[in-house]
Amino acid sequence: MDTYSSCKGSALKEPFNSEAAAKGKKKTSTRITVRISVEGFNPLRPEDEIKSELINHFESCGDIIRVDVPTDPFYDSRAFVILHGNGLKVREKALQLNGSDIGDWNALVKLAPEEEEEEYKAAVAYKKSLCADLANDKRFLFGIAVLGYDTSLPQDEVESILREHFSSCGEITHVYVDTLDKCTNIYFSKEEGEASALDLNGSKVGGFKITTMRVATVRSNRRSGPGTVGSCIPAHFLEFSRENTKKLEDYMTEWRAKARREKDSALRKHNTFKASKRARG
Incomplete structure (x- = not known):
């Protein structure tokens, strides 16, 4: 991902509230960072154009800390906008822009917390392996x-x-x-x-x-492979797309089950360690 960074990330102090102070109540503002994914644009357009549109469209939601645009759109065509703002409003404002019009495309906006990226990266890695198998299959040259x-x-x-x-x-x-x-x-x-x-x-x-x-074919597209301007997806990639989608679904079902087992195992070990520590203390 190429990134755009903003220096707007510093927290702002709220004006002094004399009435709240007089009542002995401490009033604070909670600022949070929200990561959203955006789809719907043509990822083959110039990066600066994509970044500029996203910045202009989401700047009303909060301070824009960073914008990441896809570097390998054939496998992952999402852009990410990292926002910082007051409370849950920044999240609500961003999600309200789902389906909104941005020039000649509509934005598909979703929350994209970092902790979910591990699963997404696993799916992308497996998809790449399936595509590599097809690309190297000599039957389709x-x-x-x-x-x-x-x-x-x-x-x-x-x-x-x-x-x-x-x-x-x-x-x-x-x-x-x-x-x-x-x-x-x-x-x-x-x-x-x-x-x-x-x-x-x-x-x-x-x-x-x-x-x-x-x-x-892969051979006829060698100069401008999948995901680059002017490329054409090899016909057999499309032929096997449904089969590979099913393979990906099955793989991710197993991956999630394994991840849950590992998480549960780690939690049990942690609890056992804490119990042992308390017993010794």
Whole structure:
């Protein structure tokens, strides 16, 4: 995270209250620090623009101590605003801005206490590992997208027909029939297979004239990888997104259970130590 820092963090003293003093009551103001996360903006925009918008939008909530903007938006697109202000008002004011309009986007505002970051970081780390597995899968280095075939056919029949049609191009490593977008991605073990398949653009499959085009892969996006300006997410990342979301959910369920067990164990050890200390004393 890149940060913006403000020198507004010093606590302010309240005016002397003579009436409260006369009654012998001590009146104090509790100032708290609140960390919020903000989503909804385009994280690929210049950092200075994002920071400026967030500062202008949240400065009415309290003193802005720091603004962090995402440095790896492909994995974590949140920005963080750290506020300091009087009592619970700073928290309430910030949350009231949830859904508010900031130019051409709406702010999704949530409380983001530091103690919850450990769980979030665990999720991001596992997501990165899943993406790394996909990025390093050699089955998806060379591929084409096919459109124009008979989309009324069952999914398995479409795959069978297209496999046969492109079998002369080389070894086919994977076929994905997208029934929603009415498009099929076909991957080859070698670049020559991809090139040969592209040459079949305009050929006919079952009486239908098909269109072939190069599909987005890790190889074709090597220069401007995921999360950078001008990049295109590899098609197989999207294909396996639902499967990976389920893997992430299962992993985090286990992670939370393990974290609870460790916390309970630490608490029991602490209580045992305190009891032992009292017994010795």
